[in-house]
Amino acid sequence: MLQTALLLLICGLCRHMIFINDSVAAILITLAALGGLFYLGIIIAGTSSYACPFQTPPSIALRGLWKRGGYRIAPVLLPIAITVSNLVRGLSSVTLLLWKEATDSTTSAFLYTKRGVVQTTRSLTLWVRRRTHHPPSLVSLDEVQEDSRASREGGSSLQDNYPWLGGANSSLEETSILPGNTEPWLGPTALASLQKTNANDARCVSWILKNITDPEALDAAVRLAGMIWWFEDGVSTEPPYDLIISGFHECFGSTGEVYSGLRDRAYYSGRAILWIHALAMSKSPEVACRFPLPTTKCVPQAADHDLIHLLDIQRASSVSRRLVYLFNINSALSPMHIQWISNLLLHFSWANQTTPGSLDRGHLLIYKDQWTTVPLNVMLNRLLAWCNLLGSPVGEEVFKVQEKSYASFRLLFFESSTYTLVHQ
């Protein structure tokens, strides 16, 4: 109804304008026609593939009709669809250029505050890029991996969609970070792409936390701050640690209870603090000194197991206790939290190599892990951490520390990081 009303309004407006000014009317009609074609293209695209992010009521209805017998009119519809698709592609390339501009500057921070815009633009670019073999500068690992999965299901190779990945040697499928396997888990191109995305994310988060007051934007930024690979460019992009800590303290009242509605902010701020602290330790003892853990007297609700667990890790004054908390998980904790904790554990284990004593390995006497089985992603992180703690760092012979940890981190950390931000 709304779409029909809009169409009638535009028709009426154009007709009215013809009587007033021919030039303005011509421009208006041209824009309306372009808009109409764009709309038609979206309907056709939505009808042709369920994977298209722009599903409209007509496309859903048309898909139903198509399944019932639309193939009979395919010879007529196909040329029309191809024409419209080409038009949409032309329009989207303009959008892509704008998007590229945005990701390379602080404009992206603006886009983060307008999440709707980000989602729309990103979804459009992502979808169109898959169809147009766009160069890798805009493609992040998550998209590549998603495509790879789809490719495997569909029987095609990753290179079909991403020719820039090169041959088998640089493919994600064929790579490894471990000694004995000469190829890294990520190809150099994919790794470079990841690092670029990460650097952008780091700048965006810092900018938002320093300049934006919109609560939604702040929540998104704090959430991302607990996942970003900080200090990638040395220490040039330092996290706004003090701001995050003050934001964390603001979530709690004078008696330590969490303010109503600020639980998520408190939790994600807590995560960001621990995360940055661990990453700083993995840089060097000097950097670690500049990002100390705050002292807190917070009293979360008894049922909030994730937050309690997080605060326990923060409070753990002795390193041995910290290791115990990092390993001990129970079924009351949420799967997302457990996954994140395993990432943190992995980073503390890396930190232990650059800042000896980050984790005291000799006092892991309390072991109360209540899970009979641990999710595979979590287990992989734990095993990597064990390798590091046992003095056999993963991939030492193959990759530089940063690269290899980055690679494994991104792969294992995947399901709770980037995509969560984009889709929530």
Added chain:
Amino acid sequence: MSLVLTPLSISDRLEQILSQLSKAITPTFCPPHPHQKLPRHVLHDLTKLENRPGCLTEMAYEWCSTICENYQNLEYRESLLLLSLEIGFRHIDAQNPHSPAELTHTIHHRQLVDIIFESGDGESIADLLLAWTFRENHSGEQCTLLNMCVRHLVGLHQRVPFSSRLRRLVIRSITLIGYRGFEEVGVEGLIEVLNHLHIGIEDTGGEVGWGKLLLDIIQSPEGLQHLSHQYWELLVEPKILRSLWEESEITYNPRVAVSLEEAEEWDKLHYWMGVVWTLWPSETSGTTEDLERAMISLFHQRPGAPQKLKQLVEGWSKEYHEDVSPSFQRIYEQAHEVSQQETP
């Protein structure tokens, strides 16, 4: 909206990481090592891994060898071995054991026998037995290892409560070891274990060795006296009889029927007659006197026995397209006639 993505080729990564972990942990099993206390936690963590790959079974078994070779601290060694076995074998289905793992047996694995059986942990004992029985083709070293378990298997039921898994694996181990393996420690112990296990036809899994073992025990003096009645009945199960029939190395002992008659074990004699006339119809033709007397006594004591025996022998002949032995026909008719005359 939440979108869950699985990292690429995660099973490959798992195997690579496990391989790396194995390389990292093996030196810690050789004390003195700075991280000597960590392995227990690592192994404990690994027990929580789902869908364990075959390579982990191989690694865990190798760790057992390294631990046995190097560890002096007995308490710590035992806990590490129990965990290693749990990691390697607990997930394998005892009923239908299948794993791609290829185990490499070393001389150090022999130490596992005493350590694991003396630990009193039923599930770990089951893990160990599974390690040495889940492969069909038994190598020389594997047989040696299994034979070393004999003295622990005898009387095990008095020391450890049997779970269904342990029970199944003990049955499988006894079958693979065979009668000869138990001769050294005494067959009475084996009979005691068997009487405790109450094995039914569903437990034997149609294994070839099982019928042979049972026949060997039954034909021994101890078996004649002490083996539970149910095993005699088990012997005339078609599945067991078939496996015995295909077995070439079975010998007929004419003393069994005489001993059973003297001991007035009529039910056992009934089942034994069924076995004799299905497995050795030709051998028995020359020794008919004892058999005839035993059958007359049996038919006299058990009026329902002639009919059942005839059914069994005729059914067997029909299945294998062989004529019923003339000796059986003759002895059966004579014995049946005499028993009817004697019956008031």
